[in-house]
Amino acid sequence: MTTTANRPAGPRPQGGPMGRGMPGMAMPVSKAKSFGPSARRLVARLRPERVPFAAVVALGVISVAFTVAGPKLLGQATDVIFDGVLGHLRGIPGAGIDFGRLGTVLTWVLAFYVASSVFGWLQGRLLNLVVQRVVFGLRADVEAKLHRLPLRYFDGQPRGELLSRVTNDIDNISSTLQQTLSQLMTSLLTVIGVIVMMLTISPLLSLIALAVVPASVFITGFIGKRAQKLFIAQWRNTGALNAHIEEAFTGHQLVKVFGRQRESEAEFRRRNDELFDAARGAQFVSGLIMPAMMFLSNLSYVVVAVVGGLRITSGALTLGEVQAFIQYSRQFTQPLTQIASMANLMQSGVASAERVFEVLDAEEQEPGPAESAEIADPRGRVEFSGVSFSYSPDQPLIEDLSLVAEPGHTVAIVGPTGAGKTTLVNLIMRFYELNSGRITLDGVDITQLRREDLRSRIGMVLQDTWLFGGTIRDNIAYGRPEATEEEIVAAAKATFVDRFVRTLPDGYDTVIDDEGTNVSAGEKQLLTIARAFLAQPALLILDEATSSVDTRTEALVQHAMAALRSSRTSFVIAHRLSTIRDADLILVMESGRIVEQGTHAELLDAHGAYHRLYSSQFAAAE
Template identity: 85%
Template sequence: MSTTTQARPRPPVGGRGMPGMGMPVEKPKNFGPSAKRLAARLHPERVALAVVVLLCVASVAFAVAGPKVLGHATDIIFGGVLARMRDVPGAGIDFSALAGVLTWVLGLYLASSLFGWVQGRLLNDVVQRVVYRLREDVEAKLHRLPLRYFDRQPRGELLSRVTNDIDNISTTLQQTLSQLLTSLLTVVGVVVMMLTISPLLALIALAVIPLSVVVTGVIGKRAQKKFVAQWRQTGALNAHIEEAFTGHQLVTVFGRQRESEAEFRRRNDELFESAHGAQFISGLIMPAMMFLSNLSYVVVAVVGGLRITSGTMTLGEVQAFIQYSRQFTQPLTQVASMANLMQSGVASAERVFELLDAEEQEPDPREAAVAAQRRGRVEFEHVSFSYREDQPLIEDLSLVAEPGQTVAIVGPTGAGKTTLVNLILRFYELDGGRITLDGVDVRSMRREDLRSQVGMVLQDTWLFGGTIRDNIAYGRPEATEEEILAAARATFVDPFVRSLPDGYDTVIDEEGTNVSAGQKQLLTIARAFLASPSLLILDEATSSVDTRTESLVQHAMAALRSSRTSFVIAHRLSTIRDADLILVMEEGRIVEQGTHDQLLEREGAYRRLYNAQFAAATS
């Protein structure tokens, strides 16, 4: 075995706490490209959207026709009143004609409402399916991302993108698509009706459009930057909160509550400023549009009155036109008022698209290799690896773990012990050399096939919300009750579980607060036992177990390791005395290897570790 390694740098982030808090944020995409990409996700729903458009056209058409028909009713009333004032014989209001017109108006508005309701219901289904697929894409993407990506992303920030930002996209699509479609069609319909009544008044009303576009564009451009900052700072605040809550005990023990509160206030203030600025700036659109709308309304009313007195228009036509002018400016105002929501939704879409565009891990080979027989032989052949290109960690490392052999890896914290087993599992890709499992290069295997042969027990225990039975069977859901009980007995889980009121049906919360740290560790060991892998990786697996239980678990592990290759990472040297091979690592290098007795006789690094540990234990 040849080993030439250099000092191990720390990975980009630590295993605990919140990594990457100070990392630079990439410049977000422009509004246009992101909005187009978000709209492209509606393409699978094009048939349903076509039906939505047709229903919306029908609804708007009936609604737009209403004022003109209602204008005839006004003319009937005005004509009848005017004829009576002139004492025309038999003159008066034609109530029969008036009733017919009003019936038509009622029917038009009822039909418009019905089509609008159906269109809204169908569009809601479309939006929910689009967001459903987006969540699926994000979930699938997370499984294709390399571990390096998660090393560089604060958990709170990542969770904010997966939850808050997607929810914001859903809200934006739900509230804007229907209103935007209805508003645009209403504008088109109203313009057509206004032109048929009076081209002159139509030109006066249309003059507000370029002014509206300019106002919306200027204000919206300023608001977009604020919304991007708002959602970025929302993610940063969530990251800090997640970190503070996860490490609440440490924050309290070390008296860092004031510093944590100060950091929270700083990030909360930043979020307040960006959110306040975004809402304030975008909120200017609505008053500006209302001012332009009212200005247009006054001009139309004055000119319309003059045309009535000149006899070129009837009162009903002017009334209908005024209604249309209000209907014309109202959808423009609604579109403008939706600008802040659209800006916010696109800002969230940018953040989600950044996640979807992140570089993925190397894909599994199409024709995956499979070992002829699962024996658990692991070989490192001239392996090189580094977390950073400019800081090599492992160079030209070679070693062999024979089937059934127990290989213990010891050394001070940061020596690179966990890195070796992470490379076996392909959590990180090699820079050079190769690792084989039963003669097959792990890079030529599917990750699922590779990891299905490995059972892993970590120092950091992790239990899932569910029963104790579910947690033991997590790695092998098809296991029978007898197999679960056998694994529990082998790992000494059975005695303490039977002392619980609900036994194996005891529900464990996600944090595992209703069982002790040692009991959680035993449950994770039982989980690995039940999976029955050909290769075991035990990373400080007994660190949270008391001395008496540790002795029992060591006997169980010895029986389990008899037919399996095992890599044991340990700080407590008493747990690896019986290992077939002990590797001693310092600063990323394997400085010694041999059995426990051989290494003690050499009086080298292992002997120093051993003496330091047991001298500390007896002092």
């Protein structure tokens, strides 16, 4: 059964009020990627959806085509009315408004706008499907990536920051794609269609209207570059704030016990202020684009109206054509304004995408062998041969360590905090890779085994218990999902879980939450031991597994563990030396090295490091 390892030995990172902060928690990204590469990479994820996306584009073209044809038809209707009224005023016999022709033109206008709306609705539905598939794939890739990342990566990431990347940032990408793709596509197609229609009416007025394009591009680029940095800071500060909140709520009781509420609140206010300043700056700077574009749009509108009036008086254009052109000029500048107003959304979405891509680009754990070895007859013999390991190159931890754990033997590992005890069992689980040397299980190098096969042969019970939201039965069966009801109950009885479960109203169907708040710390520990018992592993690792149980229960669990360890190799990490007196081999570690090894009696007679540890615990009592 695989579980999360304890924090590595060695220097501990410092952090918030609980001391659980991680390196880089409040540090900014060393260098933000530019907008272009991240945006192109995000758009590239649309490639698997190119067929439905092509249909989205086709529907958009049809919808926009009907839309841009409307003003020209309305211009013809205006000419019909104007010519009829003008002829009537001049006294031309039979002159007047041709209501038949006017009705036909208006009917076509209505049909065009209805068709445009229908095709636009179809485009929106299909685009929504495309976007959700892309985001679904992105979430799946991130989830798969997290399972391929080494434990070292998670040791260096605050949980709240990582959760913010895989939840908030992906949600922001989803909303950005949903809101911008449709509008951006419609706006670009509208600009193209309107330019074509304006050129068919008046090339001179078209030049005047197009004069705003270079200015629009310059303003958008100038402001957008400054907004991008602020949006990156906004989402970075969001992750840092989430990390602090997660830390503070997880250790809420500890904060209360040590009276650190004010410090925790001050830290929250500081991070919240940083997020407020970054978000306010990002929204303010990106919000400057819209007013600037509206100013250019209104300026263009005034010039077109004046020049168009002069062209009417000279007879170069009709009133209906100028009216249609003014509508087109509005339709032309409106998409540009919309594109500019979407800049803040796009900047925010790309900033989030950049943070998600950093997770996807993180260095993965070494892949398993192409042809994995198999252990035909698992017995549990473990051998360390010249093993060296360190968490950082400049701080050696374990150097040239060699030892053998025979099948059925119990190997106890003792030593001061930071000596490398937990690191030793983490190396057996391949949570970390060796710097040099090798570890074999039943004569097979563990690097030649698939990680899943290796860990399926190991049962691990940690000092920090982990339960998930579900029934007690489900939590025990997590060690072996295919176990029968009888096997689950047998494991519970062997580890003395059954005796307290029977006192609960719902028995094994009692639902516990992921924090296990409705059972005691000792009962949680017993549940994790029952889970390992049910897994029936060939190799057992107990990392202070009985630290949360009372003395009487500990004695009972020791008897249960004795039965569990029968014919299995067991590694027991212990601080209470009374629990490992009967171990077949006791390893005493200091600074990553085994300084002594032997039985309890042999080590006491040696009057060395073990004797000092034992005396420090029992001398006062004696």
